[in-house]
Amino acid sequence: MRLAFLTELYHPHVGGQEVFFQELAEALVRRGHAVDVFCISHDAALPADEWINGVHVHRTQGSGVYPKPVIPVLRRNWSDIFRYSADVRRVAATGGYDFHLLNQWPLFHVPALSKRARARSAIHWCEVRTADPVLILQRIFPRMVATNFGVGEAVAATIGRQSGRDFTVLPSGIELDRYRSAERGTRSGVLYVGRLAPHKNMPLLVDAFDLAVDRGLAGDLVIAGDGPSRADVAAYASRSPNAARIKVLGAIDEDRKIELLSQASVLGMPSTREGFPRVIAEAMASGLPVVTPRFEENGGKDVVAQYGAGIVCGTAPADVADALLAAEEGWDGFSQAGLTGAKSLDWSGIAATFEDRVRQTIST
Numbered sequence: 001m002r003l004a005f006l007t008e009l010y011h012p013h014v015g016g017q018e019v020f021f022q023e024l025a026e027a028l029v030r031r032g033h034a035v036d037v038f039c040i041s042h043d044a045a046l047p048a049d050e051w052i053n054g055v056h057v058h059r060t061q062g063s064g065v066y067p068k069p070v071i072p073v074l075r076r077n078w079s080d081i082f083r084y085s086a087d088v089r090r091v092a093a094t095g096g097y098d099f100h101l102l103n104q105w106p107l108f109h110v111p112a113l114s115k116r117a118r119a120r121s122a123i124h125w126c127e128v129r130t131a132d133p134v135l136i137l138q139r140i141f142p143r144m145v146a147t148n149f150g151v152g153e154a155v156a157a158t159i160g161r162q163s164g165r166d167f168t169v170l171p172s173g174i175e176l177d178r179y180r181s182a183e184r185g186t187r188s189g190v191l192y193v194g195r196l197a198p199h200k201n202m203p204l205l206v207d208a209f210d211l212a213v214d215r216g217l218a219g220d221l222v223i224a225g226d227g228p229s230r231a232d233v234a235a236y237a238s239r240s241p242n243a244a245r246i247k248v249l250g251a252i253d254e255d256r257k258i259e260l261l262s263q264a265s266v267l268g269m270p271s272t273r274e275g276f277p278r279v280i281a282e283a284m285a286s287g288l289p290v291v292t293p294r295f296e297e298n299g300g301k302d303v304v305a306q307y308g309a310g311i312v313c314g315t316a317p318a319d320v321a322d323a324l325l326a327a328e329e330g331w332d333g334f335s336q337a338g339l340t341g342a343k344s345l346d347w348s349g350i351a352a353t354f355e356d357r358v359r360q361t362i363s364t
Contacts, residue, residue: 001358002034004095006088007103009067010039010057012046014226015195016278017103017126020151020172022055027173027351029054038091040066040084040106058091060084076106085112092117099358102145107134110141120362124149124170127275127299128158139163146361149354151276154302168357172278173347174285178254181287181339182262184331189219190324191264191288193257193279196227203236204270204293206246208320213242215325221268224260226251261286266327267310270320273297281345284309284338289331291323307341310334 007021025035036056041048044064050057062080089112092100100121102110113121123145129135142148142163149170150156156167190209194200202223209221223233223246230250237246252260261267267283269292277300283290290310292300301312311334313323327334 001098001355002096003028003036003358004091004097004100005035005037005103006091006100006109007037007039008084008105009042010037010059011052013042013067016172016275017105017124019278020124020126021101021103022052023173023175023347024170024351024354025055026053027347028354031351031355033355036095036097038084038088040080042066060087081106081108085109089113089117092121099362101149101354107137107141110144118145121145122147122149122357122361124151125155125159125167125275126151127273128155128297130296135162142167147357149357152299152303153306154299155275168353170350170354171345172276172281173345173350174278174281174342176285176342176346179258179282179285179342180262181285181335184265184335187219187263187265187288189264190217190221190266190268191224191260192222192268192270193224193252193260193282194269194277196223196225196229196233198229199271199273200227200229201270201272202229202233204315204317204320205268206237206240207317208268208270208324209246210240210242211317211321212324213245215321217321217324217328219265220245220247222247222249222260222264224249224252224257257282258286261288264288265331266291266324268292268320268324269298269300271295271298271300274300276300276303280304280309281342284345285342287335287339289327289334289338291320291327293320307337308334309338309341 011022038058041059062083063077066077066080085108088109092113102123104125138159139162142165148167150167156169160167234248267288267290272295280303290304293315304310311323313319
């Protein structure tokens with residue numbers, strides 16, 4: 001098949017959906033399909049057109065600062081969204097693609113497609129929003145395309161219920177054989193891996209770590225990743241009474257991430273908002289239990305609950321501290337549940353699920 005992926009941002013920009021679209025595209029190329037990605041350029045230095053691991057990437061050139069608008073409260077440069085929406089409308093009208101997969105974001109590319117193109121399209125929903133106007137669009141936009149995917153069971157169920165449409169779960173996968181599990185006796189401490197942004201809520205994890213240390217938690221808190229909040233996180237950690245045991249590493253490469261996942265005893269995910277955090281799947285494949293709080297828009301809580309791969313807890317520091325200690329207490333059971341669940345998250349199976357759903361859709 002010839003497939004078009006229409007997504008807000010793509011590699012080398014870093015984020016959960018960027019990784020999802022890149023790795024699904026590359027998995028489909030390995031299975032013999034042709035994949036073109038159409039995205040918004042986040043960096044004026046990037047080429048408008050290039051091949052990455054067999055995927056043809058096309059970037060709409062605009063402001064060059066799409067994720068960092070002049071007015072920060074807007075979160076995105078809206079002139080780039082309108083330019084991109086017009087571009088993908090032309091692509092869908094003239095490209096001759098068998099099917100289009102649209103990222104949930106930036107949303108306005110969905111109505112930009114012609115009705116004919118939307119009949120051969122699906123939206124991949126990566127998170128649930130509970131506030132207008134996105135809440136309204138979650139009800140309307142799934143009805144505008146032929147089929148819909150959700151990154152997890154909870155996202156699919158929630159937006160499916162709101163829109164009255166059927167959803168297929170298409171999670172953010174992993175290459176299972178990259179990861180390794182280590183025995184409990186070789187591990188210690190709490191790990192966070194991911195982007196550092198305000199909604200990642202790192203002060204909650206630091207405060208919970210301090211409380212857990214007071215109750216005997218062994219090991220360090222390691223925070224790995226980069227992002228707009230990195231300096232704030234480092235400053236907050238430096239004021240902790242356990243600052244000597246908190247390591248803010250900054251950006252790390254893939255090999256280092258895999259090593260850290262095999263060395264920690266608990267993964268802490270304190271985010272207020274997530275879809276299906278890829279790092280939870282990576283932790284599961286590493287036999288690493290996960291602790292995450294019960295914030296309404298935190299889809300990570302549903303992933304952990306679905307697979308039994310850790311503890312979903314309250315949202316106060318004391319709640320998270322209790323969960324960190326309980327995850328250590330029940331480590332063997334959580335670790336084994338994660339390893340078992342991770343077998344269903346390999347990209348080869350996810351790509352096959354996508355293929356099957358696309359073929360069913362275009363054959364009707």
